[in-house]
């Protein structure tokens with residue numbers, strides 16, 4: 001029996017677990033906190049812009065279960081907000097339990113509160129990994145899905161916070177990169193000023209801290225757009241956003257709120273005393289990050305160098321996915337790469353040729369393009385997503401963007417890859 005061990009239970013790790021299990025492996029998913037989904041616990045936006053195409057590609061490729069879980073957990077579907085069309089918002093309070101149940105149904109063994117802190121690598125192989133209490137865990141093949149959130153202390157080192165409150169640090173100990181522990185040299189994303197990391201494009205507010213009129217509007221339509229008072233416009237820094245799809249002038253001129261259960265505020269951070277000058281936000285409080293009045297979400301520290309098959313350079317039985325694979329943003333992006341990593345991990349164990357998604361598919365183009373761009377040093381301050389900015393423009397130029405599921409299904413069929421991720425290989 002092939003044993004695939006996945007470290008990190010964010011969207012990337014959960015997707016890798018599913019495709020590896022569907023390919024017939026025994027799967028062990030290890031997560032350092034007591035919840036799955038990692039930074040996906042505070043996101044919620046999916047199917048916006050090119051993510052619609054990617055979600056439908058995932059469905060046609062055989063990864064429908066996770067997309068169905070997102071769809072079934074949606075509070076709002078097919079909504080619009082500045083620069084974004086046909087978006088859905090999953091309920092951040094409900095999604096984790098739904099994913100956890102799905103993994104159980106597939107017979108995936110999930111071990112929570114299990115933090116990996118060391119790796120034994122001999123030559124080109126990871127032999128085993130070690131938990132923080134010294135337990136040795138063996139496997140045939142390993143997947144690094146540990147994300148790229150910064151460890152504790154990043155607030156002081158980089159000046160503007162980390163996403164560790166989403167990941168509930170320090171109660172569960174900091175993130176540890178498996179790739180780095182396997183002695184592979186990683187790369188860091190950068191901000192425009194050349195310092196490491198990137199800030200998220202959003203924060204969460206306690207919905208109940210908003211005026212009742214704003215709460216009602218949010219719950220009925222999913223979106224509230226409030227014109228920004230003139231004196232606050234220059235306080236919004238678009239250049240610091242990791243999510244360049246929200247670095248549009250509309251997000252400087254307006255305060256955009258989305259209903260994901262919390263009120264998701266589409267700015268990187270906002271000093272509380274300024275935020276409370278906006279009508280309806282007089283009592284506003286940040287839910288996540290706790291320090292949303294000062295900073296937010298340093299990520300992209302420790303990206304694994306890897307092939308388009310998601311095999312980590314120099315280590316035959318180590319694959320990676322999600323933010324570990326490249327400077328990309330998003331749940332859908334993490335799911336797409338996770339499915340490929342899990343599938344290829346099983347192919348590795350069977351000595352089969354790895355699957356590389358063709359560039360006729362949006363996901364294949366995404367993986368190849370992100371790697372090409374990252375190989376040029378000057379591009380490490382750009383983030384890639386199906387949902388906007390550079391890559392969504394590219395999808396449109398290459399005719400890869402479609403919101404017609406039958407067109408997308410036909411494209412996947414033409415590539416000979418229908419249901420590939422749900423096929424049994426063992």
Ligand SMILES: Cc1cc2nc3c(=O)[nH]c(=O)nc-3n(C[C@H](O)[C@H](O)[C@H](O)COP(=O)(O)OP(=O)(O)OC[C@H]3O[C@@H](n4cnc5c(N)ncnc54)[C@H](O)[C@@H]3O)c2cc1C
Nearest residue numbers: 008010011012032038039043045116147176322323330331
């Ligand atoms: C505030 C915020 C809002 C966002 N909003 C959206 C949104 O609306 N829509 C969207 O598409 N994207 C959004 N994103 C981006 C998106 O959440 C991420 O890009 C994506 O979910 C990353 O998934 P991942 O699996 O690669 O990593 P992560 O979510 O970082 O998961 C990594 C997991 O690995 C675990 N881990 C780390 N080290 C170890 C170890 N050594 N041992 C065991 N476990 C370990 C962590 O605890 C974590 O659960 C948002 C991100 C943030 C921070």
